[in-house]
Amino acid sequence: MLTIGKLGAAAGVKVPTIRYYEQIGLLPPPGRSTGNQRLYPRAALDRLTFIRHARDLGFPLEAIRDLLSLSDRPDQSCAAADAIARTQLAAVRARIARLTALEAELQRMVAQCAHGTIASCRVIEVLGDHSHCADDDHARADAAA
């Protein structure tokens, strides 16, 4: 049995985060010691490691919830899990594309800075002028989680 601190250290997740996951139902409430402290079985480490890894890959908690419920029923088709992963892959690619465009514009901004005064500052100027933007509407800066 693991205390919450050991579990967190083993999985690389902070203690309050574990309690948060329990609160939102991502982790089942574990048993308690006589002194009311959480005691986790080994299996909890697997589950938490799974969650942490998926978070590292950028999966939102709702997707992780789905993946966990899938993995609890191992006889079914993995098509759903595959779809979730593909959705995430598409989201990541969209974010990369958006960020690459931002990178180009930022680079242009700093390249043009002549280190003069604010009155002639390209950085300030470019920010006040949308005319260089490829796509003006929509597409807020990488709003996705």
Add this chain to the structure above:
Amino acid sequence: MLTIGKLGAAAGVKVPTIRYYEQIGLLPPPGRSTGNQRLYPRAALDRLTFIRHARDLGFPLEAIRDLLSLSDRPDQSCAAADAIARTQLAAVRARIARLTALEAELQRMVAQCAHGTIASCRVIEVLGDHSHCADDDHARADAAA
């Protein structure tokens, strides 16, 4: 003079967002009509456009606050504005690098999916196993805003 709706439409910013910016001090409180509705001068459009563009570029509101205060004092060196832009550029590049690594791992996950059952699903399996990860510690999935 512009109503809040016209201002928002002109700058591409939603009305509640404008009120939010006023609330947090990014926009000065404008004058009011006799019926207590906000009335903005032309200059407010420039300022809001500046904010919106900077947000599109991924600048956090705090950085925008700094940039605005810089542009309010046009006699000073633009070194500070340049530094903010450079910091932002570095952050964007770091995020791109991180996301590109995620993309590779996700791609590997879905490529290996044999469309069988959950029991043999690579997606589920990979998520439960950190051994494929290049860098296990720290580096949460692109936590930056």
Add this chain to the structure above:
DNA sequence: CCTTGAACCTATAGGTGCTAGAGATATTAG
């Protein structure tokens, strides 16, 4: 056995950057 200090407990509030809703008032078009 007792003390000290770390780790644990609950509960609440804060952070970012908005967005949505309720319920009331103002303006504008027909």
Add this chain to the structure above:
DNA sequence: CTAATATCTCTAGCACCTATAGGTTCAAGG
């Protein structure tokens, strides 16, 4: 004048935690 639209304030909610306060329990050393 009326009806539709836009505005007002206020509050709460979203994701995903993180931090703080004030208290209890546990493990080790003397």
